[in-house]
Amino acid sequence: MKSKSALDDADIQLIEDVIKTQGKNWSDDRLKPIKRKIKDYLKAQDCSCCYCRRSFWGEANFDIDIEHILPKKKFKLYEFHPDNLNIACKRCNMFKKGQRTDFLDNLQLVATQPFRVDNYKFPHPNLETYEDHLKLVSSIDGPVKLTKYVLNQNGWKGPFTREFFELQELEEDSMNKAQGIEEDKPIQLMSDDAANKLRDLIKKTSSEE
Numbered sequence: 309m310k311s312k313s314a315l316d317d318a319d320i321q322l323i324e325d326v327i328k329t330q331g332k333n334w335s336d337d338r339l340k341p342i343k344r345k346i347k348d349y350l351k352a353q354d355c356s357c358c359y360c361r362r363s364f365w366g367e368a369n370f371d372i373d374i375e376h377i378l379p380k381k382k383f384k385l386y387e388f389h390p391d392n393l394n395i396a397c398k399r400c401n402m403f404k405k406g407q408r409t410d411f412l413d414n415l416q417l418v419a420t421q422p423f424r425v426d427n428y429k430f431p432h433p434n435l436e437t438y439e440d441h442l443k444l445v446s447s448i449d450g451p452v453k454l455t456k457y458v459l460n461q462n463g464w465k466g467p468f469t470r471e472f473f474e475l476q477e478l479e480e481d482s483m484n485k486a487q488g489i490e491e492d493k494p495i496q497l498m499s500d501d502a503a504n505k506l507r508d509l510i511k512k513t514s515s516e517e
């Protein structure tokens with residue numbers, strides 16, 4: 309029995325045509341419906357960013373990027389390669405990774421062995437298990453929020469991944485933070501005087517209308 313595929317024969321034909329015409333490829337307008345199918349498929353597999361592992365559950369589609377693990381500008385050959393595609397958040401994709409290639413141990417090796425996992429300094433999103441290297445631990449209980457990245461001692465890619473994507477920026481421990489602030493006076497949006505001045509002004513303006 310033929311297994312079900314997200315992309316049908318016509319889609320594959322179109323991708324082949326686009327590759328053969330050697331144009332703008334990935335940004336070709338004809339590919340829009342196909343890219344939608346790819347994104348929906350990847351979301352159904354795992355609805356989270358392949359680098360920081362934060363959930364996309366309930367997020368709008370435009371906040372989710374189709375991620376080319378080998379950047380598409382530098383490795384055009386792999387822009388439609390299924391092993392090279394996953395989904396990522398804008399933070400990881402655009403602001404942390406971008407066109408960087410320093411996550412590859414040996415740039416030259418890509419030409420002959422593009423998907424050799426030990427050439428990738430972070431866990432390959434399609435060919436490795438992230439949690440073998442590091443794990444996102446997250447819990448929300450009302451206002452109490454905790455987010456941590458815990459390194460797996462059995463894997464070697466955790467420290468690099470954490471640094472490359474600056475995952476410590478995403479870590480949060482609201483319990484600890486609340487305790488830390490107790491000594492200082494909590495910060496206010498503005499002084500009481502300024503707030504009263506604004507309130508009066510708004511009241512005056514609204515009654516004038």
Ligand SMILES: [Zn+2]
Pocket residue numbers: 357358359360361362396397398399400401
């Ligand atoms: Zn991310």
